[in-house]
Amino acid sequence: MEIRQRKDRKKDEEDTDGADTDGPSTYANVGEDDVKKAEKKPRKIVTRAIFGFVMIGVFLVVLNAGHIFLCMIIMLLQALVFRELVTVRYIAAQEKSIPLFRSTQWLWFSVAIFYTYGDFLRDFCLSHQCPPRLEYLTSWVPLASMLLYSAVFCVSILSLKRGLYRYQVSVLTWTVVILCICILQAKYVGHNIFNGLFWFFFPCSLVICNDTMAYFCGMFFGRKFIKAPFLKLSPNKTWEGFIGAGLLTCIFGFFFSGYLACFPWLICPVSDIHLVPEPLDCSPHYVFKMQQLQMPIAVRELFPYASFFKITAMPIQGHAISIALFVSVVAPFGGFLASAIKRAYKIKDFDSIIPGHGGFMDRLDCQFITALFTWVYFNTFIRPKLMAIENILATISSLELEEQIDLYRNLGKHISSLGVKV
Helix, strand or coil, X not given: CHHHHHHHHHHHHCCCCHHHCCCCCCCCCCCHHHHHHHHHHHHHHHHHHXXXXXXXXXXXXXXXXXXXXXXXXXXXXXXXXXXXXXXXXXXXXXXXXCCCHHHHHHHHHHHHHHHHHHHHHHHHHHHCCCCHHHHHXXXXXXXXXXXXXXXXXXXXXXXXXXXXXXXXXXXXXXXXXXXXXXXXXXXXXXXXXXXXXXXXXXXXXXXXXXXXXXXXXXXXXCXXXXXXXXXXXXXXXXXXXXXXXXXXXXXXXXXXXXXXXXXXXXXCCCCCCCCCCCCCCCCCCHHHCCEEXXXXXXXXHHCHHHHHCXXXXXXXXXXXXXXXXXXXXXXXXXXXXXXXXXXXXXXXXXXXXXXXXXXXXXXXXXXXXXXXXXXXXXXXXXXXXXXXXXXXXXXXXXXXXXHHHHHHHHHHHHHHHCXXXX
């Protein structure tokens, strides 16, 4: 029993994902297998780099395809990630005669996707002027979502089979967990895209930068300054890789955000829904305008000499550092969760569809929580506090005709009281 536990412990300590490796091997004994791994390592790096650039190229093409098409691609990626996570449990349950095993899981996914993007369209139509037919259809999203949820809930309960209750409940729990991972965390990705492609593209680029820098910083400097292990869950992770990647990601975010602010296609929000992309033109938000920045008032009161620290830059570059810090400190834990899942089910990668990178979950594990944080950060620090004219007009258009007439009469009286002639 003790020998078996020791073998399991050693297997858990082995690195199961190339992206999880940012430091030298923890094993001192170098055998024949270690020599073979060392010979294959340059080949793996080249393969990983080639397909990394291919993915970046595809990503840039999709970015220029338009906001609606980009949302469709995100939905497809969510479906692929869901499939990979479902397959983890499905392999272990192939011999179990569970009715509607996969069907119920995909029904739950369909309901979650319908509500997520239907609710996004509903919010968009409430704050913008949408076609009347689309506005009418989106008004039924909450009721339709509730009816679909109720139907899938009943089907899930009716599919329970005597003798398999415990296992089926665990499967249902697992389904809810993976829906939280790939749907709930990315619920507001549509909002990020329509608020301006910058709020989608820039956080994604930070995650890619942090992941890449962690790999190379760990490879060249791992365990040369700090011998203590970084995380038992990922024994090949190093403090040098984590800290070095954080510093380089902040530097990259500061300069790259200023570069992206020069492109209207990225910084302009969308006010209409078009299947075919159209050029965007807008007055840039103040965070994308060059100005003289200084330390916050609270900092200047505590440290008087901080008032002399001034820099000419865009406010978005300061916000970029805050987002980069989150990406460097918190987002990697999405990757640690993915590593834990792979170790729990003893698999190397979620899939082998992307050579050198594994599956889609291996590449998107840190992106989901970053998308959620971006939406929260945007609404807290960036979003205008006052309603724009288009938001007011969209709200007025949703009123009944008599209510609109009454509003205009009251508005006319208010304008007359100001002595303004219209």
